[in-house]
Amino acid sequence: MTFNSLLFMLFLPLVLAVHYLPLPWTLRKVNLIGLSYLFYAAWHPPYVVLLWVCTVVDWFIAKGLARSTSLRERRAMLAASIAVNLGILVVFKYAGMLVESAGRLARFAGLHVQFAAPDILLPIGISFFVFMSLSYTIDLYRGHTEPCKSFTDYALFITFFPHLVSGPIVRASHFLPQCEAPRKATGHQFGWGAVLILCGLFQKVVLADQFMAPMAAKLFDKPVVPDMLSAWIGAMAFSIQILADFSGYTMCAVGIALMLGFEFPDNFRYPYAAIGFSDFWRRWHISLSSWLRDYLYIGLGGNRRGTVRTYGNLMLTMLLGGLWHGAAWHFVAWGGLHGAYLVLERLLRPLFPSRWKNAATRLIAAVATYACVCVAWVFFRASSVASAVTICRSLSPIGPMGSIRLFGKDSIPLLGVILSALLFQWLMRNTSLEAVARRVPWWGRAVLMAAMMAAIVMSPGEDRAFIYFAF
Numbered sequence: 001m002t003f004n005s006l007l008f009m010l011f012l013p014l015v016l017a018v019h020y021l022p023l024p025w026t027l028r029k030v031n032l033i034g035l036s037y038l039f040y041a042a043w044h045p046p047y048v049v050l051l052w053v054c055t056v057v058d059w060f061i062a063k064g065l066a067r068s069t070s071l072r073e074r075r076a077m078l079a080a081s082i083a084v085n086l087g088i089l090v091v092f093k094y095a096g097m098l099v100e101s102a103g104r105l106a107r108f109a110g111l112h113v114q115f116a117a118p119d120i121l122l123p124i125g126i127s128f129f130v131f132m133s134l135s136y137t138i139d140l141y142r143g144h145t146e147p148c149k150s151f152t153d154y155a156l157f158i159t160f161f162p163h164l165v166s167g168p169i170v171r172a173s174h175f176l177p178q179c180e181a182p183r184k185a186t187g188h189q190f191g192w193g194a195v196l197i198l199c200g201l202f203q204k205v206v207l208a209d210q211f212m213a214p215m216a217a218k219l220f221d222k223p224v225v226p227d228m229l230s231a232w233i234g235a236m237a238f239s240i241q242i243l244a245d246f247s248g249y250t251m252c253a254v255g256i257a258l259m260l261g262f263e264f265p266d267n268f269r270y271p272y273a274a275i276g277f278s279d280f281w282r283r284w285h286i287s288l289s290s291w292l293r294d295y296l297y298i299g300l301g302g303n304r305r306g307t308v309r310t311y312g313n314l315m316l317t318m319l320l321g322g323l324w325h326g327a328a329w330h331f332v333a334w335g336g337l338h339g340a341y342l343v344l345e346r347l348l349r350p351l352f353p354s355r356w357k358n359a360a361t362r363l364i365a366a367v368a369t370y371a372c373v374c375v376a377w378v379f380f381r382a383s384s385v386a387s388a389v390t391i392c393r394s395l396s397p398i399g400p401m402g403s404i405r406l407f408g409k410d411s412i413p414l415l416g417v418i419l420s421a422l423l424f425q426w427l428m429r430n431t432s433l434e435a436v437a438r439r440v441p442w443w444g445r446a447v448l449m450a451a452m453m454a455a456i457v458m459s460p461g462e463d464r465a466f467i468y469f470a471f
Contacts, residue, residue: 001042002465003197003252004204011039012256015161019260025182029152032260036161040125047123050088054133055158057084059151065140066147074141081137085130092123097327124469125165127324129158131291136172138295145173153179160262162253166246166468168267168287175262183261192434195449196255199433202452203248207421209464212241215414218406219391220381230406231394235374236418238381242467243272244421246285249466272373272422273429275365277341280373292321311346315339325380325471330388334379341372366426 001008018031041048061081068074090098095118136157139145148154157175185193219226219234226234247268254264267286274280281289297317303310315336322335352361375392382388407414428436437445 001039002469003249003256004201004466007042011035016259020184026152028182029156029179032161033152033155033159036156036159036164039161040159040164043124044121047121050092050123050126051129051159053088054085054129055155057081058133058137059148059154061137062140062147062154065137078137078141082134085134089126089130092120092126094323094327095120122470125471127471128167128169129164131169131288132163132172133158135169135291135295139172148172148176150179160257162256162260162262163264166249166253166466166471167285168250168253168264169291170264170287174265178262185259185261189258189261193255193258195437195445196251196258198449198452198456200248200251200253200255201456203244203251204466205459206452206455207417208241208244208248210459211414211417212237212244213464215407215410216241216381220383220387222406224404224406225390226394226404226406228394228397229411230404231391232374233407233411233414233418235378235391235395237414239272239370239374239377240418240421242377242380243268245467249468270425270428272370272425273366274369274373275362276369277338277345277372280369281338281342288321288324292317296320311343314342314346318342328384330379330382330385333385333388334376337376337379341376370422 001011015032015035018035019028021028023031037048037051040051058081061077064077065074068077099118136145136148136154140147148157153176154172156179157170157172160170160175163170216234216238219231220238250267254267257264265287269283269286271280271284274283297313300313300316301309302313316339318335318339319332320335322331322333322338325331325334375395378391378395379385379388382391440448
């Protein structure tokens with residue numbers, strides 16, 4: 001079940017109606033848990049068991065961590081939580097990649113063996129709920145949070161359907177306190193939540209699926225070597241597609257939660273207006289980048305163990321972040337590129353004192369950041385590293401380039417849409433959508449929402465799943 005499906009348009013009113021029945025708060029939470037299981041089971045019912053495993057195992061491990069004062073016992077319990085959660089990831093997400101890589105290594109060593117790849121259906125959102133469950137036990141081990149007293153609250157934290165399959169990766173310390181008292185949206189929260197859902201669906205259905213996805217597919221789904229202009233248009237189209245797709249999901253998730261009285265943290269802050277790659281990761285998929293920082297980068301030593309170790313920690317964190325996105329080497333290459341960007345930024349930072357950061361240099365830095373991010377997106381979207389390298393050769397003015405034009409007359413209006421989206425990102429860089437909406441008169445908001453609703457209804461685009469469902 002996806003937020004942009006007709007089935008969800010029937011499901012959401014049911015959830016709201018059940019949630020606002022005059023029932024005890026505990027029963028209302030149980031209802032949300034049951035409806036969340038129904039939401040997940042609509043895709044593949046047997047995999048609901050994975051949610052139960054993560055929930056039950058980490059609930060009891062957390063109880064043990066709260067009781068134990070023995071460092072050895074606590075380490076063993078944390079190791080068990082990590083083993084169970086990462087074991088689920090490895091089996092269901094990375095088994096095929098591991099088998100394929102083992103076969104390649106065997107053939108490279110001269111061994112003529114053939115390994116049968118396991119035929120395992122990837123559970124949607126598995127990386128999201130596994131990381132959420134892991135963050136709870138790690139925070140308990142570190143003493144950063146208190147153990148949850150209610151199994152119902154903890155089960156709701158893991159399974160709450162708005163964030164279940166594509167985030168944001170909510171922390172227990174943020175969500176569990178909201179479960180203690182009955183949640184009921186105010187009139188403003190309910191209305192703003194509905195606006196966010198509309199904006200999110202517009203981004204997904206119209207901007208991502210109708211405009212950008214077909215253009216990106218022309219570059220990435222055809223075995224051709226394009227000219228430089230076509231390569232850049234296709235790469236930029238995908239950059240807007242994935243942002244509109246993923247931030248559109250997040251807007252819907254935040255809006256749905258808000259209509260139920262719950263608040264989620266921001267997951268995007270106009271990342272294509274970033275000045276530098278550290279700034280980009282403070283704006284793109286914030287819940288994942290902060291998770292990687294807090295639980296992986298800092299755990300590896302962060303920047304506390306010398307310059308070389310800092311660079312190594314950055315690279316390893318981003319490589320694993322790339323692997324988190326998918327069981328394929330082109331995702332690892334994408335993460336490696338961003339790791340290299342972050343290392344290079346740290347190396348060059350002393351050469352650019354803050355007094356040089358006037359409006360012109362900031363704009364140049366933002367354009368350069370976006371261009372490098374587009375190059376990295378090529379590896380993310382391409383079907384293989386080899387395919388990505390071929391496209392990147394076309395992006396470069398140096399070296400051999402193709403001569404095939406992919407877009408023709410479509411290139412001018414497409415570039416107009418892309419540049420408009422980038423200009424919007426820049427203008428919104430230091431503000432928020434809600435702050436801007438407050439400054440627009442009511443009739444202006446009404447006209448804009450009516451236009452977005454009409455565009456969604458009339459959209460002839462294909463009904464595509466959200467990109468991050470695959471992760």
